[in-house]
Amino acid sequence: MDKPIITFTTDFAVQSHEIGIMESVVLEINPKAHVIHLMHGLPDFNLSYAARVMETACYIPNGYHVCVVDPGVGTKRKPIIIETVKGNFLIGPDNGVLIPATRFLGGIKKAVEITNKKYMKHPVSNIFHGRDIFAPAAAYLSKKIKIGSFGRNLDIKELAKAPYEEAEIKNSKIDAKIISINKFGSFHINVAHKIWDKFDVRLGTMVSLSFNGQSLNVAYAKTFGDVEKGKPLIMKDEFGRVEVALNQDSFAGKYQIKIGDNILIRRLLK
Amino acid sequence: MDKPIITFTTDFAVQSHEIGIMESVVLEINPKAHVIHLMHGLPDFNLSYAARVMETACYIPNGYHVCVVDPGVGTKRKPIIIETVKGNFLIGPDNGVLIPATRFLGGIKKAVEITNKKYMKHPVSNIFHGRDIFAPAAAYLSKKIKIGSFGRNLDIKELAKAPYEEAEIKNSKIDAKIISINKFGSFHINVAHKIWDKFDVRLGTMVSLSFNGQSLNVAYAKTFGDVEKGKPLIMKDEFGRVEVALNQDSFAGKYQIKIGDNILIRRLLK
């Protein structure tokens, strides 16, 4: 690929100098790379939302995707690279934040700990591996340096666990978790499209949502405008998961939703 | 043009993954295109502010300008392309948000509904036409695909109305509307420079502003520092409209201004 794409996802402030400098580090190593700021300004240290955003990176063919949500920076947690079966590379801390994306990318092909100082920016700061380890690793990978050159192989079982697992259907219910909430107050859950399809709700019918001691019936719809303004809906989102929203209003604001909250989904008898 | 410019204006969160993915979609179709994030983080569903930002795109020669403020996504509202007389292309939903910009770009030369699936990204999501219809359309237009290839011609009279009209002078007054408010608490009104010039206020003299049951005399100035710190001023802004501000303080904060508020401007007797 002539113009490899490197993405950054962080909990730094949007358009803050840390990520500007990360971009300059990439260009210094590989001037042909194109940096896309996939998402910044994530809630501080929120591994769940960050992992969810990394999942959306699978819409970028052959990208190199860096995540810097890294409360353990400079401690014993490892800096790692994961190569996925589909050929993408995920780069970041070994704190589980990269794992959910691998489920959308065919699984893990190989994982290494980054230890080779040759591919770091020196001096390596104890508090900003985004600039000194992760961005350089992405840039060198984009120049076709082999993943094996960065350090020793990691056994998949060694890797830190994901911030959420995939919800499944049990006894005709889905016991799900809220994994991200966007600017509009819509939220996404750990239910993949294929699980939803198996759940087999008919478009236009209602399902019951229970969360935080409340229960609510919402329509299964195709898009916001399928329900009246201010009314709730559940739908398949545009990045492989199930989303709950109000049409032109904030569900999370109205019902005090937080990332990590549980939500139980039941079909209604008809 | 060697490096065509494609701009994005949305009400998505700043530096959020939706717009990052839109950027990647453009580069996949036209690696030579350069994406400028013109504005993101607009107030949810605010067509007025979005339309105002699209106006400023006229400072970019020969750009392809995408707007995704789109509460009707996935419903019957049409995805459209407008070609302006000056040669720019505006791409977005047919909800009026593209119309004010055309007044700054010589008017509408041609408008089409985007229906040709060949120029969409598949599968087309019901809730994110920015990624699957608008960004691809801009990318293909920037590769010189003819506007007529995207779909049928639309009669200008078919298009949804703009969120605001142009204010005029009547009986020596201007009955204007607040169309945007920026981070500093300064606001812009639907008064173009040429109307203001006709209104014929002398620099340094005072005009009367009436809004929300209040009245205020403010100086017509050239720049913020022409009045004392904290004092109000009215002036010609840098993008063709009239702006009201406090010098180094927030007018909107102090006087509780909202987008859509009316404001009546009168010359003072001298």
Add this chain to the structure above:
Amino acid sequence: MDKPIITFTTDFAVQSHEIGIMESVVLEINPKAHVIHLMHGLPDFNLSYAARVMETACYIPNGYHVCVVDPGVGTKRKPIIIETVKGNFLIGPDNGVLIPATRFLGGIKKAVEITNKKYMKHPVSNIFHGRDIFAPAAAYLSKKIKIGSFGRNLDIKELAKAPYEEAEIKNSKIDAKIISINKFGSFHINVAHKIWDKFDVRLGTMVSLSFNGQSLNVAYAKTFGDVEKGKPLIMKDEFGRVEVALNQDSFAGKYQIKIGDNILIRRLLK
């Protein structure tokens, strides 16, 4: 250099149209330039934070760094270019905001007032020199136009003073100032690494911080995770200064810190 880097630092809203247009102005003049949005959304008119961000630009070799935090735009304050001894160019208003960065870049080699209309975008707005003077100056400099072509030489003594000086050790104390506070609530002070090294605190020992009528003993650590969650630490940051933080919590939030506050640092008797 094949792909010169131009950075923007402003107090405009993040991803707002003003900075999008500045990017387009650069590309119009020098299509080979690469714009990095170093930081936007700075607190309105905050010269201290802006100056601190400009310091971090020294991590970008041979960059052209534009700062638009400019309450005096359109008044008598001069638009200037500073060439540093290390070969970087700083472009912005003569209000002191560019000076601290020069201390990290070997000092000032040359400073000029920008007056040559040939290198401005016309018509020049009275309220947006970022678009019409600073961005064009950076773009022309990146095309190797000589600094002397932009206007007359300025005596260094003519330049406006920096928003902060460098703190020194006096009587075994450092009387410092808070110069920036980030999204996580960590703050940075006007103490350079080399001053801190001279202060000679042993890693893992405690120092006393006094600020706003409070006193607190904090550990001198290498990284956040060296102290328990929620506990305070002081450390060398990743951009040449000393930082104070809580591990995974907000120091500024907990202790009501503001930019400009004084902070007195003392070693503890052991």
